[in-house]
Amino acid sequence: MQFTTPLLRGKLIRRYKRFLADVELPDGTEVTAHCPNTGGMTGCAEPGYEVWLSHSNNPKRKLAYTWELAKTHEGHFIGINTHAANALVAEAIDNKVIDLFTPVVEWKREVTPPGSDSRFDFVLRHSNGQARYLEVKSVTLLQHGRGYFPDAVTIRGAKHCDTLGNLAAQGVPTTLAFCIQHSGINSVSIAEHIDPDYGKAVREARDKGMEIIALGCEINEQNITINQALPVIL
Numbered sequence: 001m002q003f004t005t006p007l008l009r010g011k012l013i014r015r016y017k018r019f020l021a022d023v024e025l026p027d028g029t030e031v032t033a034h035c036p037n038t039g040g041m042t043g044c045a046e047p048g049y050e051v052w053l054s055h056s057n058n059p060k061r062k063l064a065y066t067w068e069l070a071k072t073h074e075g076h077f078i079g080i081n082t083h084a085a086n087a088l089v090a091e092a093i094d095n096k097v098i099d100l101f102t103p104v105v106e107w108k109r110e111v112t113p114p115g116s117d118s119r120f121d122f123v124l125r126h127s128n129g130q131a132r133y134l135e136v137k138s139v140t141l142l143q144h145g146r147g148y149f150p151d152a153v154t155i156r157g158a159k160h161c162d163t164l165g166n167l168a169a170q171g172v173p174t175t176l177a178f179c180i181q182h183s184g185i186n187s188v189s190i191a192e193h194i195d196p197d198y199g200k201a202v203r204e205a206r207d208k209g210m211e212i213i214a215l216g217c218e219i220n221e222q223n224i225t226i227n228q229a230l231p232v233i234l
Contacts, residue, residue, distance in 0.1 A: 079181030165205030
């Protein structure tokens with residue numbers, strides 16, 4: 001996924017009120033950017049990080065800048081925009097990046113299975129008509145050399161796992177996909193130390209047949225691309 005316009009480099013001053021970030025541009029100008037990430041962003045928003053912003057000319061927008069990328073002091077790139085995860089996965093499905101996506105002939109976004117009250121990010125269809133429901137989670141939390149999800153308690157995430165597990169128990173293929181938008185993460189685990197209920201929901205859904213995958217990204221100043229499957233350690 002290439003950004004539609006060249007990103008602007010700056011230095012993070014602070015992230016606050018969840019959706020706001022103050023950034024110093026190279027000419028010394030300070031701007032406030034929209035932060036499209038509702039999570040805790042632990043390790044992703046340290047003052048002094050090099051960051052990249054997109055710019056919009058839409059006069060209806062309250063903030064013209066959006067925070068897209070960060071670079072840690074160790075040189076790791078992080079995709080800040082959690083909404084980008086679905087676009088990255090859609091691109092990976094089209095490009096058949098992993099074996100799971102090879103037989104997919106069509107897909108749709110934001111689909112509610114029959115009889116369910118949960119909406120999932122994708123339904124993937126094979127040539128034989130079989131449908132697979134896929135839920136995507138963006139991972140940016142790096143601790144002790146491993147990636148973790150979630151970085152904050154997620155009741156909605158646990159509900160998604162419950163529904164995916166119940167569908168799998170009925171013979172409907174389901175997948176939980178972790179999109180790892182952090183170049184320093186090489187494997188992912190459930191952050192049970194942050195949300196034990198989510199960890200329980202994931203394990204129960206897995207035992208019912210839900211598949212769990214992790215998708216690693218190649219990230220640079222102007223592009224993010226899913227390029228490999230990474231280990232999931234439960």
